[in-house]
Amino acid sequence: MKQNEHIAKLSSGYLFPEIAKRRRAFASAHPDARIISLGIGNTTEPLTPHICTAMAQYAQALGTKSGYSGYGDDSAGVMELRDKIAQVLYNGAVSAGEVYISDGAKCDVGRIQQLFGSGVTAVVQDPAYPVYVDGSVMTGAAGGARVDGSGYEGVVYMPCTAENQFFPSDLSVIPENALIYFCSPNNPTGAVASKAQLAALVAAARAKKSVIIFDAAYAAYIRDPSLPRSIFEIDGARECAIEINSFSKPIGFTGVRLGWTVVPKELTYEDGSSVARSWERLTNTIFNGASNIAQQGGLASLSAEGQKETRALTDYYLANARRIREALSQSNFSAAGVEVYGGDNAPYVWVRFPGRKSWDIFDRLLCECHVVCTPGAGFGPAGESYIRFSAFGHQEDVAEACGRLARFSV
Amino acid sequence: MKQNEHIAKLSSGYLFPEIAKRRRAFASAHPDARIISLGIGNTTEPLTPHICTAMAQYAQALGTKSGYSGYGDDSAGVMELRDKIAQVLYNGAVSAGEVYISDGAKCDVGRIQQLFGSGVTAVVQDPAYPVYVDGSVMTGAAGGARVDGSGYEGVVYMPCTAENQFFPSDLSVIPENALIYFCSPNNPTGAVASKAQLAALVAAARAKKSVIIFDAAYAAYIRDPSLPRSIFEIDGARECAIEINSFSKPIGFTGVRLGWTVVPKELTYEDGSSVARSWERLTNTIFNGASNIAQQGGLASLSAEGQKETRALTDYYLANARRIREALSQSNFSAAGVEVYGGDNAPYVWVRFPGRKSWDIFDRLLCECHVVCTPGAGFGPAGESYIRFSAFGHQEDVAEACGRLARFSV
Numbered sequence: 001m002k003q004n005e006h007i008a009k010l011s012s013g014y015l016f017p018e019i020a021k022r023r024r025a026f027a028s029a030h031p032d033a034r035i036i037s038l039g040i041g042n043t044t045e046p047l048t049p050h051i052c053t054a055m056a057q058y059a060q061a062l063g064t065k066s067g068y069s070g071y072g073d074d075s076a077g078v079m080e081l082r083d084k085i086a087q088v089l090y091n092g093a094v095s096a097g098e099v100y101i102s103d104g105a106k107c108d109v110g111r112i113q114q115l116f117g118s119g120v121t122a123v124v125q126d127p128a129y130p131v132y133v134d135g136s137v138m139t140g141a142a143g144g145a146r147v148d149g150s151g152y153e154g155v156v157y158m159p160c161t162a163e164n165q166f167f168p169s170d171l172s173v174i175p176e177n178a179l180i181y182f183c184s185p186n187n188p189t190g191a192v193a194s195k196a197q198l199a200a201l202v203a204a205a206r207a208k209k210s211v212i213i214f215d216a217a218y219a220a221y222i223r224d225p226s227l228p229r230s231i232f233e234i235d236g237a238r239e240c241a242i243e244i245n246s247f248s249k250p251i252g253f254t255g256v257r258l259g260w261t262v263v264p265k266e267l268t269y270e271d272g273s274s275v276a277r278s279w280e281r282l283t284n285t286i287f288n289g290a291s292n293i294a295q296q297g298g299l300a301s302l303s304a305e306g307q308k309e310t311r312a313l314t315d316y317y318l319a320n321a322r323r324i325r326e327a328l329s330q331s332n333f334s335a336a337g338v339e340v341y342g343g344d345n346a347p348y349v350w351v352r353f354p355g356r357k358s359w360d361i362f363d364r365l366l367c368e369c370h371v372v373c374t375p376g377a378g379f380g381p382a383g384e385s386y387i388r389f390s391a392f393g394h395q396e397d398v399a400e401a402c403g404r405l406a407r408f409s410v
Numbered sequence: 411m412k413q414n415e416h417i418a419k420l421s422s423g424y425l426f427p428e429i430a431k432r433r434r435a436f437a438s439a440h441p442d443a444r445i446i447s448l449g450i451g452n453t454t455e456p457l458t459p460h461i462c463t464a465m466a467q468y469a470q471a472l473g474t475k476s477g478y479s480g481y482g483d484d485s486a487g488v489m490e491l492r493d494k495i496a497q498v499l500y501n502g503a504v505s506a507g508e509v510y511i512s513d514g515a516k517c518d519v520g521r522i523q524q525l526f527g528s529g530v531t532a533v534v535q536d537p538a539y540p541v542y543v544d545g546s547v548m549t550g551a552a553g554g555a556r557v558d559g560s561g562y563e564g565v566v567y568m569p570c571t572a573e574n575q576f577f578p579s580d581l582s583v584i585p586e587n588a589l590i591y592f593c594s595p596n597n598p599t600g601a602v603a604s605k606a607q608l609a610a611l612v613a614a615a616r617a618k619k620s621v622i623i624f625d626a627a628y629a630a631y632i633r634d635p636s637l638p639r640s641i642f643e644i645d646g647a648r649e650c651a652i653e654i655n656s657f658s659k660p661i662g663f664t665g666v667r668l669g670w671t672v673v674p675k676e677l678t679y680e681d682g683s684s685v686a687r688s689w690e691r692l693t694n695t696i697f698n699g700a701s702n703i704a705q706q707g708g709l710a711s712l713s714a715e716g717q718k719e720t721r722a723l724t725d726y727y728l729a730n731a732r733r734i735r736e737a738l739s740q741s742n743f744s745a746a747g748v749e750v751y752g753g754d755n756a757p758y759v760w761v762r763f764p765g766r767k768s769w770d771i772f773d774r775l776l777c778e779c780h781v782v783c784t785p786g787a788g789f790g791p792a793g794e795s796y797i798r799f800s801a802f803g804h805q806e807d808v809a810e811a812c813g814r815l816a817r818f819s820v
Contacts, residue, residue: 001526001530001587001588001619001620001621001679002529002530002679002680002690003679003680003683004525004527004529004688005527005529006527007525007527007688007691007692010691010695016694017483017484017694018485020484042481043480044480045478046473046474046475046478047472047478048473048476049473051473052469052470052472052473053470053473053746055469055472055703056466056467057466057468059462059465059466059469059674059703059707060462060463060665061464062456062457062462062665063456063457063459063461063463064456065456067456068454068455068456068457068662069660069663069665069803070452070454070664070665071450071452072665073427073430074430076429088753099614102696103513103667103698103701106696106697106698107697107698109696110524110695110696110697111696114524114548114549114694115414115417116411116414117414117415117550118415118550119412119415120411120412121413124537130695131695131696134695135696136691136697138523138524138696140527141529147658149776151617165471165603177411177412177441183670193649205462209411210411212411231795236620252478252480254480254481254698255472255479255480255481255482255699255701255702256472256514256701256702256703257698257699257700257701257702267565268411269411269412269413270411270413271413273413277413278413278414278417280427281417281420282417282548283660284426284427284542285420285520285524285541285545286516286517286519286520286521286545287516287517287539287556288513288514288516288547288664288667289665290600290667290701291513291665291666291667291700291701291702291704292665292666293469293666293701294701294703297469318661330732344537367471369573381740382803388767397594
């Protein structure tokens with residue numbers, strides 16, 4: 001059997017297993033080290049009472065004749081949840097029928113990539129969540145890794161760095177027939193795009209008959225009321241955007257698995273046919289819906305009580321982000337020219353170590369502070385010399401990590 | 411934006427939503443009709459106590475500091491479950507590290523198709539579960555639908571009908587570099603391949619350097635101890651087969667979502683590189699693991715008590731299958747030449763109406779008996795004139811449906 005040429009093109013491993021491997025190697029060489037992870041964006045705090053009780057009750061009821069349920073009518077999820085998302089999270093700006101429940105944003109990125117296939121050009125912010133590019137390579141929408149480490153052939157990288165306040169300087173690089181992956185609040189930079197910026201993005205996408213894949217997985221962390229939480233707050237977005245989202249980061253469902261994707265009715269291919277209809281055909285064929293138990297948890301989170309709990313949980317992680325920002329703004333860092341970004345309306349703090357290599361800083365922080373972070377270079381060429389700190393962690397661990405960082409000599 | 415040419419090639423809708431549509435149309439025109447579904451293979455009986463209690467307790471514990479968990483180390487699932495599957499369901503014939511937990515067999519079929527890409531030839535039993543062919547079309551491994559209704563260009567169909575006891579007469583049609591989808595116990599025919607038949611299949615696959623995708627989702631329904639429950643009971647299969655499986659049908663997890671795939675270490679591409687390593691790279695990129703709550707349910711089903719409950723639940727559906735077989739063997743059917751197959755070691759009864767069209771029989775059964783079945787033609791060209799009856803239903807509904815069938819005039 002021949003190997004699929006596209007899969008063969010992927011360079012090295014997926015970022016986070018690679019980090020886990022280095023961590024394990026260090027841990028086994030230093031069994032006494034108490035390693036603290038501020039690396040992967042993995043939630044650490046217990047589910048809130050309202051949500052886990054709803055799931056426990058539903059699971060128990062699955063053992064009764066009246067409470068049992070099998071497959072849904074299709075893979076799109078229970079209508080009550082779809083409706084509640086449309087009402088509570090979009091104020092009715094999208095309809096229930098446009099909300100497709102999934103087992104998570106990452107999985108839906110993969111399905112969206114399969115939907116559009118190899119004939120599109122992937123346009124990404126650089127740095128970006130690795131799945132946008134890696135998945136594009138797998139479907140044949142991108143070529144092989146360039147030997148100079150500057151990314152993959154055929155992918156359009158739009159650098160988002162401190163120099164341009166983390167928003168692409170030149171949207172004219174977007175070609176026709178592109179899938180534009182745009183994440184706000186951004187992973188990894190923590191930057192949140194303004195309405196004016198998103199309006200420019202929407203205009204650019206429409207001008208080039210391209211589609212925006214808007215990743216709003218961190219929208220629940222936005223505290224500034226002037227910042228948009230959804231691409232559908234922007235006029236014209238319904239004609240050119242798909243939004244992916246997740247319950248993982250707002251309510252700690254990283255392990256429970258639940259997300260959603262909004263495909264607006266106005267989104268069509270150039271022949272006028274409906275993207276949503278293709279999406280339904282694809283998802284009904286290779287997906288079977290999110291776990292019904294998880295869907296009940298999602299539903300519980302959208303009640304008034306659930307929303308209050310969600311706010312408290314995201315506030316907890318934002319307090320961690322503030323503490324990390326402060327630690328990295330101390331004189332041992334600032335004197336070395338270290339710059340700190342993000343963490344205000346996002347659970348990630350993005351830190352520049354001018355002139356340094358990301359993986360070197362990663363290794364030093366692991367060896368000297370026993371703190372795991374994520375090297376910015378893992379998110380794309382423009383991430384080099386940056387480090388991402390995740391605010392997902394127990395408060396006491398974050399405090400301990402910050403104490404160690406205060407003693408770090410850059 | 412251009413539509414993906416492969417998605418555009420898919421003819422009409424996925425089978426089961428199409429059936430649901432016809433059912434809804436009939437129901438709205440006849441609001442008093444009590445429709446009984448023996449169509450889609452959707453489980454109907456409550457979860458067993460041991461399993462749903464385990465999930466309820468786990469969900470509640472997610473609300474505690476010690477019981478909470480987020481992402482796993484990778485997407486492959488909790489090691490305790492992988493290990494238990496290897497021990498209990500494979501008697502150690504596969505190792506825990508070869509078992510990859512999923513959110514269901516259908517979803518893993520889609521991911522496997524993406525793994526192998528467009529450069530393979532799809533070989534299917536005909537009739538077959540629609541996802542094998544539809545998914546192959548989507549990845550570009552198959553061409554467009556032939557206008558004469560004989561299937562898709564580029565797919566090799568191996569007819570499995572009463573004439574050849576539902577096993578392909580000629581395995582020499584398998585080309586090199588093929589993905590051979592083989593389902594046993596079979597959906598839709600209910601046939602179970604013998605060890606000798608599977609040995610022939612393995613030999614044919616190895617001779618052509620092709621890979622068998624063995625769908626064992628109904629293995630828990632095998633009662634004849636001489637029949638193999640896994641392709642890995644066959645010598646040489648570890649070099650040429652991937653097995654997909656599911657908790658949906660053994661324990662009623664159609665809505666809870668849990669399955670697994672076995673990728674043996676010996677399976678390599680022609681360049682000697684590991685298929686399992688590619689699989690891990692792909693699943694870590696576009697999948698994030700099955701729900702942790704569902705995984706605890708799967709684990710509970712593999713204890714001694716869980717296995718006893720599983721046996722009782724599958725026995726319940728097999729009793730339905732027997733009753734359906736009997737109803738369709740009565741004189742009103744047999745006098746018209748109707749032949750009944752399957753249902754002994756499988757939850758599907760496969761019925762031939764010689765000289766009739768499947769969709770015509772479907773419509774007549776819906777209109778005259780208010781019974782929903784699945785038209786055989788929906789499973790492939792060789793399914794024409796057959797009808798599938800699913801044994802998944804409440805006993806009393808099945809009894810009522812059988813009473814109505816007894817009055818049906820073929």
